[in-house]
Amino acid sequence: MSADEHPPAWRKLLFSYESLLLVVLVAEWFFFYRYGTTTNRRGVLVGFGTLDRQFDILRHSCEIGLLALALTPVILTAGIDLSVGSLLGLCAITFGMLWHDGGLSIPVAAALTLGVGALGGGLNAGLITILRLPPLIVTLGTYSLFRGLAEAITHGAVTYTDFPASFLYLGQERWLGLPTQAWLFLLAAVVVWVLVHRTTFGRSFRVIGFSPEGARYAGLPVGRRTALVYVLAGLIAALAALIYTARLGQAKADAGTGYELFAITAVVLGGTSIFGGRGSITGTLLGVAAIAVLKNGLACLPAVIRLNAAEEMSGMLTGALLLLALTGSILPKILSTLRTRRQAG
Amino acid sequence: MRQTTSAPLLRLEGIKKNYGAVRALQGVDFELQAGEVHALLGENGAGKSTLINLITGARRPDAGTLTLAGRPLPGLDPAAARALGIACVHQQPALFAELSVAENIGLRLEAGGAWRRVDWPRREARAAELLQRIGAEFPASRTVRELSMPEQQLVEIACALGVGARIVIMDEPTSSLTRREQEQLYGIVRGLRAAGTGVIYISHRLEEIFALADRVTVLRDGVSVGTHAVAAVTEPELIRLMVGREVSQLYPPAESAPGAAVLELRGVGCRAAGMHGVSCTVHAGEVFGLAGLVGAGRTELARTLFGLTPADAGEILLHGRRIHPRSPPEAVALGIAYVPEDRRRHGIVLEMPVAHNLTMAVHPRLFPGAWLRFGAEQALARESLRDLAVKCPGPDALGGSLSGGNQQKVSLARWLATRPKLLILDEPTQGVDVGAKSEIHRIIRRLARDGLAVIMISSDLPEVLGMSDRIGVMRGGTLAAVLPGKSDPHTVMAAALGQSS
Amino acid sequence: MNRYFREISVTAALGLVLLAMAVFAPGFFQPQPLLSLVTREAPTLVVACGMALVIISRQIDISVGSQFSVCSICAGVLAARGWPLAVVGPAAAALGALLGAFNGVLVAGLRLPSIVVTLATMVMLRQGLNLVQQGAFVNLPDRVQWFGLSQAAGQWTLVGAALVLLVIFGLAMRQLATGRWVYAVGTDDEAARLAGIRPQLVTFLVFVLMGLLAGVAATMNIVQSPQVQPAVGSGLELKVIAAVVVGGVAISGGRGNVWGAFAGLLLLACVSPALTHLHVEAYWEKTIQGAIILLAVVADGLRQRKRGEGQA
Numbered sequence A: 001m002s003a004d005e006h007p008p009a010w011r012k013l014l015f016s017y018e019s020l021l022l023v024v025l026v027a028e029w030f031f032f033y034r035y036g037t038t039t040n041r042r043g044v045l046v047g048f049g050t051l052d053r054q055f056d057i058l059r060h061s062c063e064i065g066l067l068a069l070a071l072t073p074v075i076l077t078a079g080i081d082l083s084v085g086s087l088l089g090l091c092a093i094t095f096g097m098l099w100h101d102g103g104l105s106i107p108v109a110a111a112l113t114l115g116v117g118a119l120g121g122g123l124n125a126g127l128i129t130i131l132r133l134p135p136l137i138v139t140l141g142t143y144s145l146f147r148g149l150a151e152a153i154t155h156g157a158v159t160y161t162d163f164p165a166s167f168l169y170l171g172q173e174r175w176l177g178l179p180t181q182a183w184l185f186l187l188a189a190v191v192v193w194v195l196v197h198r199t200t201f202g203r204s205f206r207v208i209g210f211s212p213e214g215a216r217y218a219g220l221p222v223g224r225r226t227a228l229v230y231v232l233a234g235l236i237a238a239l240a241a242l243i244y245t246a247r248l249g250q251a252k253a254d255a256g257t258g259y260e261l262f263a264i265t266a267v268v269l270g271g272t273s274i275f276g277g278r279g280s281i282t283g284t285l286l287g288v289a290a291i292a293v294l295k296n297g298l299a300c301l302p303a304v305i306r307l308n309a310a311e312e313m314s315g316m317l318t319g320a321l322l323l324l325a326l327t328g329s330i331l332p333k334i335l336s337t338l339r340t341r342r343q344a345g
Numbered sequence B: 001m002r003q004t005t006s007a008p009l010l011r012l013e014g015i016k017k018n019y020g021a022v023r024a025l026q027g028v029d030f031e032l033q034a035g036e037v038h039a040l041l042g043e044n045g046a047g048k049s050t051l052i053n054l055i056t057g058a059r060r061p062d063a064g065t066l067t068l069a070g071r072p073l074p075g076l077d078p079a080a081a082r083a084l085g086i087a088c089v090h091q092q093p094a095l096f097a098e099l100s101v102a103e104n105i106g107l108r109l110e111a112g113g114a115w116r117r118v119d120w121p122r123r124e125a126r127a128a129e130l131l132q133r134i135g136a137e138f139p140a141s142r143t144v145r146e147l148s149m150p151e152q153q154l155v156e157i158a159c160a161l162g163v164g165a166r167i168v169i170m171d172e173p174t175s176s177l178t179r180r181e182q183e184q185l186y187g188i189v190r191g192l193r194a195a196g197t198g199v200i201y202i203s204h205r206l207e208e209i210f211a212l213a214d215r216v217t218v219l220r221d222g223v224s225v226g227t228h229a230v231a232a233v234t235e236p237e238l239i240r241l242m243v244g245r246e247v248s249q250l251y252p253p254a255e256s257a258p259g260a261a262v263l264e265l266r267g268v269g270c271r272a273a274g275m276h277g278v279s280c281t282v283h284a285g286e287v288f289g290l291a292g293l294v295g296a297g298r299t300e301l302a303r304t305l306f307g308l309t310p311a312d313a314g315e316i317l318l319h320g321r322r323i324h325p326r327s328p329p330e331a332v333a334l335g336i337a338y339v340p341e342d343r344r345r346h347g348i349v350l351e352m353p354v355a356h357n358l359t360m361a362v363h364p365r366l367f368p369g370a371w372l373r374f375g376a377e378q379a380l381a382r383e384s385l386r387d388l389a390v391k392c393p394g395p396d397a398l399g400g401s402l403s404g405g406n407q408q409k410v411s412l413a414r415w416l417a418t419r420p421k422l423l424i425l426d427e428p429t430q431g432v433d434v435g436a437k438s439e440i441h442r443i444i445r446r447l448a449r450d451g452l453a454v455i456m457i458s459s460d461l462p463e464v465l466g467m468s469d470r471i472g473v474m475r476g477g478t479l480a481a482v483l484p485g486k487s488d489p490h491t492v493m494a495a496a497l498g499q500s501s
Numbered sequence C: 001m002n003r004y005f006r007e008i009s010v011t012a013a014l015g016l017v018l019l020a021m022a023v024f025a026p027g028f029f030q031p032q033p034l035l036s037l038v039t040r041e042a043p044t045l046v047v048a049c050g051m052a053l054v055i056i057s058r059q060i061d062i063s064v065g066s067q068f069s070v071c072s073i074c075a076g077v078l079a080a081r082g083w084p085l086a087v088v089g090p091a092a093a094a095l096g097a098l099l100g101a102f103n104g105v106l107v108a109g110l111r112l113p114s115i116v117v118t119l120a121t122m123v124m125l126r127q128g129l130n131l132v133q134q135g136a137f138v139n140l141p142d143r144v145q146w147f148g149l150s151q152a153a154g155q156w157t158l159v160g161a162a163l164v165l166l167v168i169f170g171l172a173m174r175q176l177a178t179g180r181w182v183y184a185v186g187t188d189d190e191a192a193r194l195a196g197i198r199p200q201l202v203t204f205l206v207f208v209l210m211g212l213l214a215g216v217a218a219t220m221n222i223v224q225s226p227q228v229q230p231a232v233g234s235g236l237e238l239k240v241i242a243a244v245v246v247g248g249v250a251i252s253g254g255r256g257n258v259w260g261a262f263a264g265l266l267l268l269a270c271v272s273p274a275l276t277h278l279h280v281e282a283y284w285e286k287t288i289q290g291a292i293i294l295l296a297v298v299a300d301g302l303r304q305r306k307r308g309e310g311q312a
Helices: A008-036 A050-077 A085-099 A106-130 A135-153 A165-172 A180-198 A200-210 A212-218 A222-248 A259-268 A282-296 A301-309 A312-343 B048-055 B078-083 B101-109 B120-133 B151-161 B177-195 B205-210 B237-243 B298-305 B328-333 B345-346 B353-357 B374-387 B404-416 B434-449 B461-467 B489-497 C004-025 C031-056 C063-081 C085-109 C114-133 C143-146 C151-175 C176-187 C188-192 C200-223 C237-246 C258-277 C282-307
Strands: A037-039 A045-047 B010-019 B022-032 B035-040 B063-069 B086-089 B166-173 B197-204 B215-220 B223-229 B261-270 B275-283 B286-292 B313-318 B321-323 B337-341 B420-425 B453-457 B470-477 B478-484
Touching: A008 A282, A037 B328, A045 C085, A045 C200, A050 A085, A050 A180, A050 A200, A050 A222, A050 A259, A085 A135, A085 A222, A085 A259, A085 B461, A106 A222, A106 C063, A106 C282, A135 B177, A135 B489, A135 C237, A135 C282, A165 A180, A165 A222, A180 A222, A180 A282, A200 A212, A200 A222, A212 A222, A259 A282, A259 A312, A259 C085, A259 C114, A282 A312, A301 A312, A301 B453, A312 C085, A312 C114, B010 B048, B022 B048, B022 B078, B035 B078, B035 B177, B035 B205, B035 B237, B048 B086, B048 B166, B078 B086, B086 B151, B086 B470, B101 B120, B101 B151, B101 C176, B120 B151, B151 B177, B177 B197, B177 B205, B197 B205, B205 B237, B205 B453, B237 B328, B261 B453, B275 B298, B275 B313, B275 B453, B286 B434, B286 B461, B286 B489, B298 B420, B313 B434, B328 B337, B328 B420, B337 B404, B337 C031, B345 B404, B345 C188, B353 B374, B353 B404, B353 B489, B374 B404, B404 B420, B434 B453, B434 B461, B461 B489, B461 C114, B470 B489, B478 B489, C004 C258, C031 C176, C031 C200, C031 C237, C031 C258, C063 C085, C063 C114, C063 C151, C085 C114, C085 C143, C085 C200, C143 C151, C151 C258, C176 C200, C188 C200, C237 C258, C237 C282, C258 C282
Parallel strands: B022 B223, B035 B197, B035 B215, B086 B166, B166 B197, B275 B478, B286 B453, B286 B470, B337 B420, B420 B453
Antiparallel strands: A037 A045, B010 B022, B010 B063, B215 B223, B261 B275, B261 B313, B313 B321, B470 B478
């Protein structure tokens, strides 16, 4: 299930996993189309099959998609960042505070928010690269710290609202036929794809993921590259925060809660190895699409609507999906071990 | 001279083992008598490690039988092997770094279930006694993480002694021992033999085999090509059996005189690495051998020059200009290349294609603007593979699929692509089979002839003497002497040990 | 001496905090509130013992909060239906063990990274519980309160039980062969395998034990209040991991013990009421928790660096 930039011999394998995922995605989409679309009393189509709903899916997938884009390079380096969801919340609050309490214009507040995101990522980066601390516990700490700061700044209560329409355009309107944020997401996706698949940065991420010591001995700037992925993740989380705020029209301290599960699932589902080195952005995008369709499709099923269990069902199924994706990724290894174990008898 | 009894202690018949598509062992017969030292010889990839894994129960054979003192052992696993008295001293000791020496020995030696109480005083006393028997100088309470590699090997040997093993397997045990520790080890091995233990001794060092072993079995390509009494066989014969053809042990001669000074060290030191006061000059077109005991500071010097442990004293001059490499990227930019000792962990990335490995050190030059150019990469890869005659299916083969010698060549090629001014080689032929070894030696000579300044670190004294134009001898963290290339081995050894004469 | 440096320094820090409290906020030391504080933390201590084991074995379990919630609600439901506590307790423990076994199979059997597995199970359990409970509390019968004893007796029973468990674990980790195996597996599981230990079995059992302790802690929790809320375990995993890490258990495995975890837990438990006495609002809790985790890990990291670069 290797996914490199351009190895001709591996192309077949690359195609086969992502094609499979594409097939699953299409099947999933049709499933929800069939069972999640009904006609109401006036004979109008409602539910999953409507264009509005599809655009909603697109809107919702932008934020998680951005986080998944942010996490892919991190996971390629065999690291992890559990704090992206919390950083999203902190950035959303910062943005609201800068604009509302600080009186700054939207563009300036947005730019500063991106800076805050980069700083948050930089905190992770500094602890991980300079002090050589394990990413797991560092980002577990910042997961708590960032959310805590967001809660502290808002005293747990304040919500920022009443953003100008020109800003809300970013999250609630369309541009050239698609939701505005989709274009931004597309841009980000292209940039990250180029970074991972066509630059030496991406190549060095993989080397670091396979063998950090090997990368060091090869003369690659391991510290700088590792720091880059975490700072980039913070920056992208800040962008996601802006889009989130524009979409909801409000900034609260609990923004982005639970997003890390969906983002990590999207990345792993897309074929990126949690152990580092292997992975692709196209896979991540497919994974994001699969998760977004799942999340929103569930909310359209009559049974789920009746039970008012959309969030619960999507959480449970996404968790199960993550476990399945992980199991699937190591299945080849297990099968061959069992086979040799049985032969040795 | 031991008499061979009719019933062998250990017998392997028709052993076959595959790892996926790789046929590691294809019908090997091997037998070990009690009270003998039986050497196991073979090129890398011949199947020695696999055979050992089967005997210790770490893996199971796909076919064939294992018999211990007449009793067949179908389902051997590590615990059962230990219980039967089979002990192995590995090249890389598999010890628990966070636990004490006493606990490490205790975990290996103590039998018994999960619910028994740990008797700490007894554990520590036993460990102390074993350590004393082998002449180790560290206390049993020390954490393994604080021990050096040779000390860790001694712990493994203590475990083997403690187990009262009937069969002791030693896998290249002297590769990182000092001369004194080596002699101690030989004494221990002879003691084991006298006590009736069967010792399987794996080594690449032929002089060791002739000094220690009673019989030798040669493996080649997964089969045993002959078992001989050591007294009845010669070195060239053994090499021929290993390689399947005549291979000259001679080293390629130096063909040119050294040119201008490339590297000059004046009192260079690195406190953290225990290195101080290193002064010497290396010239273009010269192979500067770096000899010395393990721990004398050879690899430390290399690491300092390469920026892994930057110098904090003295001056380093490259082509007359003062330099201060503080990190590997800086060193590479200055034109310094380092082919490390541990090729699997540091030399190449096993999971990536050979092409990626080959271009890994030249990203700034080959891929300007950080933009990957696959055409240029493939071209460079093919050229490198051809240049060093690397045997591999193609540039897209994974690094891990190559044999040790070819991996070493890839590791070397990676650095040659950087067109360095100074090339540092750390044990370039360690664990490499005889055929590839001489190829690498020829390559090193060719590089020197083409004007490169080469520092070659080697623990193989014949290699140092055969390949070097001059020999720097490190001792105790400093450069003790610089000797001419054709020196007497005793002179070199004396300088390494700090003795006069 | 050097070996227990970490645990001693945490205890010293705890001493300092208590000293500071004695000087600046002596109200903290009133017997009844202090006993209540310690009783409230008793279930957390039990869970911390399990977490110490998990982290020493080089794994992590962030689903323990959800396990705790699920076991608490189930215990509450059973108690409300009239089951005696003597049955409810073991039932909750068994349920916890089952949940832990699920994690264990995936981590030990399939060799999946524990962070991702327990992230998934954490969410699955939490959302599953939400689905079933829809946020509803479970009301407990009076006889369940404090095991049917007086409040003081109940409190001392809980504290005593937690301390007994602590001592058992502390001794077992040092004196019992299986305890040492956890350290061995956490240091190097391949070396453990070669030494004849079965690392996968040890890892599996560690997760089962973690779940079991979550179940035990759940029972200890429900006897303390008249109701059980579904969100009762929220944030527990972070709290416990912080306590354990502060107490000197290394994330890289193989080092640390439950005594340090105990000291770390006490230290963190004091921080919250200390803040209250210093008039700092509750919404700073997560920030401080995160900062404490980071500080502890940074301190460990700096100490490692001073000890030297190490091999290669």
